[in-house]
Amino acid sequence: MLREIERKILNQERINRDEALFLFNSNDLHSIGELAEEVSKRINQNRVYFIVNRHINPTNICVNRCRFCAFSRSKGEPNAYEMSIEEIVKNLKEAKQSLGYLSEVHIVSGLHPDWQFEYYLDIIRQIKKEFPSIAVKAFTAVEIDYFSRIAELSIEKTLLMLKEAGVDIMPGGGAEIFNSEVRAKICPEKISAERWLEIIKTAHSLGIKTNATMLYGHVESYEDRIDHLFRLRQLQDQTGGFLAFIPLSYQPENTDIKVSYPSGIDDLKTIAVSRLVLDNIPHIKAYWIMLGEKLAQLALLFGADCLEGTVIEERIAHSAGARSKRGNTIEELVYLIKEIGKIPIERDSFYNVLRIW
Numbered sequence: 001m002l003r004e005i006e007r008k009i010l011n012q013e014r015i016n017r018d019e020a021l022f023l024f025n026s027n028d029l030h031s032i033g034e035l036a037e038e039v040s041k042r043i044n045q046n047r048v049y050f051i052v053n054r055h056i057n058p059t060n061i062c063v064n065r066c067r068f069c070a071f072s073r074s075k076g077e078p079n080a081y082e083m084s085i086e087e088i089v090k091n092l093k094e095a096k097q098s099l100g101y102l103s104e105v106h107i108v109s110g111l112h113p114d115w116q117f118e119y120y121l122d123i124i125r126q127i128k129k130e131f132p133s134i135a136v137k138a139f140t141a142v143e144i145d146y147f148s149r150i151a152e153l154s155i156e157k158t159l160l161m162l163k164e165a166g167v168d169i170m171p172g173g174g175a176e177i178f179n180s181e182v183r184a185k186i187c188p189e190k191i192s193a194e195r196w197l198e199i200i201k202t203a204h205s206l207g208i209k210t211n212a213t214m215l216y217g218h219v220e221s222y223e224d225r226i227d228h229l230f231r232l233r234q235l236q237d238q239t240g241g242f243l244a245f246i247p248l249s250y251q252p253e254n255t256d257i258k259v260s261y262p263s264g265i266d267d268l269k270t271i272a273v274s275r276l277v278l279d280n281i282p283h284i285k286a287y288w289i290m291l292g293e294k295l296a297q298l299a300l301l302f303g304a305d306c307l308e309g310t311v312i313e314e315r316i317a318h319s320a321g322a323r324s325k326r327g328n329t330i331e332e333l334v335y336l337i338k339e340i341g342k343i344p345i346e347r348d349s350f351y352n353v354l355r356i357w
């Protein structure tokens with residue numbers, strides 16, 4: 001079957017579910033990687049993107065206690081925290097000072113039982129007021145659903161208010177694995193796949209670009225991963241609103257799902273198959289925070305074309321035992337990319353080129 005898959009990829013034809021399953025079951029990592037690299041080069045030439053950004057998680061207090069999440073806390077639990085807007089602004093000022101400038105802030109929060117939608121809007125408004133040139137990538141579909149319920153607004157109105165406050169683009173979190181039986185095991189309180197896809201579709205219809213993620217390496221099967229990828233491919237055919245896809249390698253420490261970390265082979269294969277299936281999503285991120293710097297570098301030869309960014313202070317993966325640093329310098333990201341013979345491209349949130357390093 002590999003020959004037929006190769007033929008299809010080289011002729012720019014789509015692979016089907018059975019072929020994707022064949023690739024996941026194959027041990028021929030070199031051939032799969034080579035094909036993914038072929039597609040990556042067709043779309044992004046020899047470029048690898050990164051952004052100068054900072055991640056901020058305003059609170060870890062969350063009414064959804066997903067079983068894979070080591071970051072969330074219930075109100076009153078030890079290590080539960082809440083950030084004031086002043087603290088968030090201070091964090092951004094410090095990041096700007098240490099890096100020289102900042103292109104983007106990535107904001108993902110817990111679903112706080114007491115905070116009003118207005119508080120989340122104020123966070124965005126204040127950031128835009130203090131730092132008008134920093135793009136805001138904020139709030140997953142899961143948070144949008146929560147805001148719409150606490151504020152009793154439609155999804156459309158909720159999104160429009162966030163856009164008006166200054167949200168430029170949305171991150172891809174909360175997708176996990178779309179299969180409902182897997183969701184019932186790993187995140188029973190979280191919105192359904194159908195709701196996640198509906199909210200993202202609405203965002204795209206309002207001109208808000210988003211990313212998409214897939215959390216893999218816990219209790220799901222290869223078939224579940226394929227189902228996830230094909231549902232994303234189908235939505236992208238309709239909207240064209242996804243900028244990047246980020247496979248999230250499961251970090252098991254301090255969580256309720258005790259399995260081993262995904263292997264390096266599984267990480268690289270998942271990146272490569274994602275590149276091959278999602279022929280309509282322009283960018284595949286090797287999220288170095290979860291892969292580790294060294295494997296993320298290799299993933300850039302297996303279909304990935306983006307390293308996310310400097311991040312500065314990662315909390316979600318590190319609560320669950322991520323072995324990478326919490327943040328990186330521009331120089332280190334540039335070094336990782338140059339070492340594999342590709343061109344480091346510093347980008348803005350929409351993948352416009354800011355600087356070729």
Ligand code: V47
Binds near residue numbers: 171172213
């Ligand atoms: O939605 C939670 C995941 C996500 C664990 O869009 C875990 O540019 C692994 O979505 N092991 C948040 N993953 C991170 C995220 C993200 C990161 C970087 C860039 C972008 C982007 C998005 O982290 C959550 C959840 O799926 N997560 N716990 C864990 N133990």
